[in-house]
Every structure is written in structure tokens, then in C-alpha cells.
Amino acid sequence: MRRPVISTNLAISADGKISSSPPRPSGWTSSADYQRLLDLRKTADAILIGRGTLEADRMTMVVPNRSPQPLRCVVSHSGNFDFQHPVFQRPGGHIHLLVTGAATTASSSAAGYTVHHMSLLGFLEKLATQYHVARLHCEGGGQLIKALAALDVIDEFHATLAGHTLFGGLKSATPTGIPAEYLPSSLEFKLRELRPIPESGECFLTYQRSR
Numbered sequence: 001m002r003r004p005v006i007s008t009n010l011a012i013s014a015d016g017k018i019s020s021s022p023p024r025p026s027g028w029t030s031s032a033d034y035q036r037l038l039d040l041r042k043t044a045d046a047i048l049i050g051r052g053t054l055e056a057d058r059m060t061m062v063v064p065n066r067s068p069q070p071l072r073c074v075v076s077h078s079g080n081f082d083f084q085h086p087v088f089q090r091p092g093g094h095i096h097l098l099v100t101g102a103a104t105t106a107s108s109s110a111a112g113y114t115v116h117h118m119s120l121l122g123f124l125e126k127l128a129t130q131y132h133v134a135r136l137h138c139e140g141g142g143q144l145i146k147a148l149a150a151l152d153v154i155d156e157f158h159a160t161l162a163g164h165t166l167f168g169g170l171k172s173a174t175p176t177g178i179p180a181e182y183l184p185s186s187l188e189f190k191l192r193e194l195r196p197i198p199e200s201g202e203c204f205l206t207y208q209r210s211r
């Protein structure tokens with residue numbers, strides 16, 4: 001199957017959580033972390049997020065001073081998109097909405113966005129073959145990253161270790177969502193970069209999937 005090279009990026013607290021309850025929006029760590037988020041976005045032909053992250057973080061998935069802008073892709077099972085959300089108002093890359101279940105509010109495409117009804121794997125293939133997406137960058141959340149991990153399609157895993165914060169919380173999402181079932185099998189990665197940022201008490205990490 002043809003698919004893009006897929007990278008992910010998350011900020012992770014000292015206790016392995018990506019969010020607190022109530023949810024923290026992206027940018028909760030440091031300005032250096034935010035800059036890294038933008039730098040990683042710049043490398044991508046398309047950005048991918050789950051509908052939970054779209055809602056929690058009010059993201060518009062735009063890269064400042066870049067042309068063309070990356071495609072903006074959002075994954076949902078329910079198709080329950082809020083078309084008043086800022087992503088539909090702010091100019092940027094074309095929006096692709098993947099609906100994996102029976103569609104409700106977002107059943108057909110309109111100006112500015114295209115709706116796809118298929119599986120996540122089918123969508124990855126479509127991005128590569130029809131939209132020429134060579135690099136796809138996923139910014140979470142945990143539920144979506146878990147689905148990508150279950151398909152074993154994550155090639156690069158970027159993390160900001162925010163060791164200065166503990167979230168706790170039984171229902172606080174981790175990089176693979178709210179703890180539940182194991183992945184079909186464990187995935188191993190090789191460390192490619194380890195960059196401590198003493199000023200903020202954080203560490204930037206990049207892992208490469210070893211297959």
C-alpha cells in the first residue's frame with residue numbers, strides 16, 4: 001500500500017499524559033515547544049488531527065509565512081463537525097474531513113472542504129496517491145495516534161518531555177489515548193535526537209521507527 005511518511009508530535013507531562021482534565025490546549029508547555037510545533041508543521045504536505053483535538057485546541061492548522069499551506073485533515077467517526085469552528089473560517093490549506101462512520105452533519109463536501117467516507121488506512125492511501133502527500137504530520141490526539149500505531153504507520157515520533165508538570169488523572173489522555181487495550185503489538189523506535197532545553201526544564205526527543 002502506498003502511504004505518506006507519517007510523523008507525530010506531542011508534549012508529554014512527567015507522568016506520561018498529554019492533557020489534564022479539563023483539557024489543556026496546545027501551547028501549555030513553552031514558547032520553544034510552540035516554535036518546534038511550527039517547525040515540524042513546515043516539513044509537512046498535510047497535517048492530521050482527531051476531531052477531539054480540533055475541538056479542545058481550537059486549532060486552525062496554519063503555518064505562518066508558508067506557501068502553499070499544508071492540507072488540513074481532521075478524522076472523525078461521528079462526522080459531527082462544528083462548521084462555526086475557526087478552522088472553517090481561517091484561510092489555509094484545503095480541509096479534508098475523514099468520516100469513518102455513518103455521516104451526520106458532514107455528509108457532503110462544500111466550498112473549502114472535502115468529506116471522505118472511508119477507513120483511516122484508505123484515507124492515508126488516498127492522500128498519497130490522489131493528493132500527492134509525501135509527508136503527513138499528525139498533531140494528536142492520543143486516540144488518533146493509537147489508531148495510527150495499531151496500523152503501524154508511524155515513522156517518526158516527536159515528543160516534548162515536559163518533566164516540570166504532573167497531570168495525574170485516570171481519564172487524562174496519554175500519547176495512545178486513555179489507557180485501555182494494548183496495541184496489537186509493541187512498536188520499537190530508535191532515538192534520533194535528544195535536545196535538553198534547561199531554561200524551560202523540557203527536552204525535545206525524536207524517535208525513528210525501527211522495522
Ligand SMILES: NC(=O)c1ccc[n+]([C@@H]2O[C@H](COP(=O)([O-])OP(=O)(O)OC[C@H]3O[C@@H](n4cnc5c(N)ncnc54)[C@H](OP(=O)(O)O)[C@@H]3O)[C@@H](O)[C@H]2O)c1
Pocket residue numbers: 009010011012017018019020023024025026049050051052053054056057075076077078079080100120139140141142143144145147173177178
Ligand atoms: N500534549 C499535546 O501535545 C497534545 C496534542 C494533541 C491533543 N492534545 C490534547 O489531547 C486531548 C484530546 O485527546 P483525544 O485522544 O481525545 O483526541 P483525538 O484523537 O484528537 O480525538 C478523539 C476524537 O477524534 C476522532 N478520532 C480519533 N481517532 C479516530 C479514528 N481512528 N477513526 C475515527 N475517528 C477518530 C473521534 O471523533 P468523533 O467523536 O467525531 O467520532 C474521536 O472521538 C485534548 O485535551 C487535547 O488538548 C494534547
